[in-house]
Amino acid sequence: MTSAGMIGSELEVIRGQTRCEVASRSKRANVMKSRIPTTYVHGVKRVRYSQEALEAKRRKEQAKLKEYLILNDDLLAKAYWGKEAFDLTTRMLNMNPEFYTAWNYRRNMLIHGIFPTRTPVEVNALLTDELSLTTALLKQHPKVYVIWNHRRWCLANVPDGPSHTDLDGWRQTNWNKELYVVEKMLDADARNFHAWNYRRYILAHMPAKRSAQSELVYTTRKIEANFSNFSAWHQRSKVLISLWETGQLDPRVSKEEEFELVKNAMYTDPSDQSVWIYHRWLIGAGEEFEVIQREIASIQELLDEQPDSKWCMESLVFYKRLVLRHHVQRLTATERGSLTQECIRLLSGLQEVDPSRRQRYKDLAWHTAAQQRM
Amino acid sequence: MSASTSTLLIPLHAKYVQSLGESKDDLMYHLTAHLRMNAIYWGLTALCTMNHKDALNREEMIEFVMSCWDDEAGGGFGAHPDHDAHIHSTLSAIQILIMQDALDRVDVDRVVKFILSLQQPSGVFAGDQWGEIDTRFLYCAVNALSLLGRLHELDVEKTVGYVRQCRNFDGGFGAVAGAESHAAMVFVCTATLAILDRLDEIDQEMLGWWLAERQVPSGGLNGRPEKLEDVCYSFWVLSAMAILKKVPWIDSDKLIAFILSAQDTDHGGIADRPGNQADVFHTHFGIAGLSLLGYPGLADLDPVYCMPARVIERMGLRKGWEGLPRKAS
Numbered sequence: 293m294t295s296a297g298m299i300g301s302e303l304e305v306i307r308g309q310t311r312c313e314v315a316s317r318s319k320r321a322n323v324m325k326s327r328i329p330t331t332y333v334h335g336v337k338r339v340r341y342s343q344e345a346l347e348a349k350r351r352k353e354q355a356k357l358k359e360y361l362i363l364n365d366d367l368l369a370k371a372y373w374g375k376e377a378f379d380l381t382t383r384m385l386n387m388n389p390e391f392y393t394a395w396n397y398r399r400n401m402l403i404h405g406i407f408p409t410r411t412p413v414e415v416n417a418l419l420t421d422e423l424s425l426t427t428a429l430l431k432q433h434p435k436v437y438v439i440w441n442h443r444r445w446c447l448a449n450v451p452d453g454p455s456h457t458d459l460d461g462w463r464q465t466n467w468n469k470e471l472y473v474v475e476k477m478l479d480a481d482a483r484n485f486h487a488w489n490y491r492r493y494i495l496a497h498m499p500a501k502r503s504a505q506s507e508l509v510y511t512t513r514k515i516e517a518n519f520s521n522f523s524a525w526h527q528r529s530k531v532l533i534s535l536w537e538t539g540q541l542d543p544r545v546s547k548e549e550e551f552e553l554v555k556n557a558m559y560t561d562p563s564d565q566s567v568w569i570y571h572r573w574l575i576g577a578g579e580e581f582e583v584i585q586r587e588i589a590s591i592q593e594l595l596d597e598q599p600d601s602k603w604c605m606e607s608l609v610f611y612k613r614l615v616l617r618h619h620v621q622r623l624t625a626t627e628r629g630s631l632t633q634e635c636i637r638l639l640s641g642l643q644e645v646d647p648s649r650r651q652r653y654k655d656l657a658w659h660t661a662a663q664q665r666m
Numbered sequence: 667m668s669a670s671t672s673t674l675l676i677p678l679h680a681k682y683v684q685s686l687g688e689s690k691d692d693l694m695y696h697l698t699a700h701l702r703m704n705a706i707y708w709g710l711t712a713l714c715t716m717n718h719k720d721a722l723n724r725e726e727m728i729e730f731v732m733s734c735w736d737d738e739a740g741g742g743f744g745a746h747p748d749h750d751a752h753i754h755s756t757l758s759a760i761q762i763l764i765m766q767d768a769l770d771r772v773d774v775d776r777v778v779k780f781i782l783s784l785q786q787p788s789g790v791f792a793g794d795q796w797g798e799i800d801t802r803f804l805y806c807a808v809n810a811l812s813l814l815g816r817l818h819e820l821d822v823e824k825t826v827g828y829v830r831q832c833r834n835f836d837g838g839f840g841a842v843a844g845a846e847s848h849a850a851m852v853f854v855c856t857a858t859l860a861i862l863d864r865l866d867e868i869d870q871e872m873l874g875w876w877l878a879e880r881q882v883p884s885g886g887l888n889g890r891p892e893k894l895e896d897v898c899y900s901f902w903v904l905s906a907m908a909i910l911k912k913v914p915w916i917d918s919d920k921l922i923a924f925i926l927s928a929q930d931t932d933h934g935g936i937a938d939r940p941g942n943q944a945d946v947f948h949t950h951f952g953i954a955g956l957s958l959l960g961y962p963g964l965a966d967l968d969p970v971y972c973m974p975a976r977v978i979e980r981m982g983l984r985k986g987w988e989g990l991p992r993k994a995s
């Protein structure tokens with residue numbers, strides 16, 4: 293792609309790389325030749341290796357390289373299925389967990405070679421081992437798509453059991469463990485979107501569903517730990533929609549509580565965009581005239597305290613334009629004119645405080661004025 | 667910013683891309699074999715954008731691509747000889763062959779069959795038979811079918827239906843239904859809708875706002891609110907902005923300076939961030955971003971297909987995107 297897969301495996305560390313001494317500037321001529329070629333890497337500091345250091349590193353790597361190449365050739369021969377071949381994939385995946393063909397080979401062996409000869413108890417135990425392998429790998433590589441995918445595959449293949457009267461027992465045990473694992477992952481990185489997507493997957497598919505209420509509590513905990521965590525705000529918006537749609541919460545009451553929560557966050561740090569984006573979601577299309585008027589007044593109050601607040605100004609423009617669009621019949625011609633003028637004035641202020649996005653504010657001012665003329 | 671990073675070091679980057687295949691005694695080279703097809707696509711596209719297409723040997727490249735054909739899978743390409751077919755490496759293979767004017771080497775019917783077999787009842791596509799689903803794979807499918815002239819075989823309503831399910835209130839799109847908006851997924855969904863002539867599915871003013879807010883004070887772009895900037899988002903964000911004709915909504919000079927500051931001025935290549943290690947992925951997406959920003963001396967890159975604009979125009983596939991006008995050098 294473009295894009296696609298790559299977006300993916302946001303590798304945080306290059307595997308198999310040893311730290312060598314940094315070359316001094318005087319060795320620049322040598323340094324020129326010592327490049328470490330990479331395909332795809334994130335967040336790894338550039339190190340200048342001296343020619344000598346690089347050669348030492350190469351020598352050290354040679355043994356590992358040789359081992360890797362043999363492993364690679366054996367694996368890709370794919371000529372046999374058996375314990376030896378299965379162990380080969382374990383070794384390979386520990387060295388290179390992104391090697392999707394090795395995961396495929398392993399799954400093929402499990403499905404076609406191993407599972408048919410085992411009892412359900414044994415299959416369940418094998419899948420538990422698989423899950424442990426991926427847990428260990430995810431700790432080192434929390435953003436590798438194919439590891440997360442293998443977990444999904446394991447869960448989908450847990451057999452019925454342990455008994456005829458408890459067909460979901462094993463599944464239940466395994467899926468419950470997943471929530472614990474994913475919470476650990478989100479403790480380590482609260483913005484890891486792989487973990488959040490996996491969490492939603494687990495919540496939607498686990499045999500005995502957890503209540504949406506308890507997920508709401510979870511997002512409160514994550515947000516209180518860090519207001520900037522937009523991933524948690526996003527999750528909260530999805531959970532609330534389901535609570536409102538299923539009648540478990542009264543949308544009117546619940547929205548008021550949300551406005552209260554957001555207001556606290558806004559006053560804590562008015563420059564944090566997570567909170568403002570969530571506020572925009574709460575307002576929605578702005579159908580309720582009284583609510584949007586009240587929120588406009590409350591943001592105006594904050595702007596009076598913090599006259600340079602970009603997000604106060606940006607939000608005021610957005611909500612005032614929403615009023616002009618959806619509640620125009622409630623406004624007199626004079627009110628319409630003054631709302632338009634306020635938007636244009638705020639937009640010129642935004643050009644001052646946020647010059648990087650100047651053109652956007654100019655375009656919005658032009659559109660706002662054009663709408664007024666219509 | 668040092669003097670040496672105030673311009674794009676085109677000959678040095680061309681040499682960097684050229685040298686990537688010469689490191690076969692390096693462990694890292696082999697550990698990334700599962701990305702080889704993609705890496706060749708990134709390298710070739712970067713070279714085309716820098717007007718140095720001939721830096722890599724055409725015949726060798728075509729032979730490599732063809733050696734990745736996975737006959738067992740029924741019609742796709744793997745990332746490397748003997749690796750399993752995957753929709754992502756299949757798209758890269760098609761893109762390379764088109765750029766090298768060698769699509770006649772492929773059994774198009776079988777590729778189309780392979781791609782269509784991966785669509786799920788929900789409309790999304792899986793990457794391969796193992797069922798990982800994602801809007802990235804949906805884009806791979808739509809892009810490839812369009813390049814192969816076989817879009818009419820796609821169930822467009824079903825496909826657009828899934829994209830719609832991934833749309834969020836902030837105007838953006840996530841990887842799967844319910845997921846948080848992410849710039850890379852915004853790119854794949856926006857480009858998909860552009861190819862299918864369905865940009866009416868997007869709240870363009872809202873998404874334009876979300877995209878413009880990806881620029882941080884350093885000039886770089888991030889992929890989600892309150893995250894760090896990274897050179898590759900220059901493309902994910904800018905391509906979507908170009909499709910919506912909203913590139914002027916960010917500060918292009920500051921973004922150009924940020925991308926240039928992430929160059930490795932000793933060995934060539936561009937990193938995710940200044941001072942970090944370069945790779946071909948960020949080299950390609952950094953240069954792609956610069957092209958959309960009208961950087962002098964570069965060829966136009968089509969943000970919808972992420973291929974040279976000239977190639978896409980010749981195929982009659984150009985959509986109505988707009989980057990910044992090319993500056994005189």
Ligand SMILES: [Zn+2]
Nearest residue numbers: 896897898938
């Ligand atoms: Zn990146």
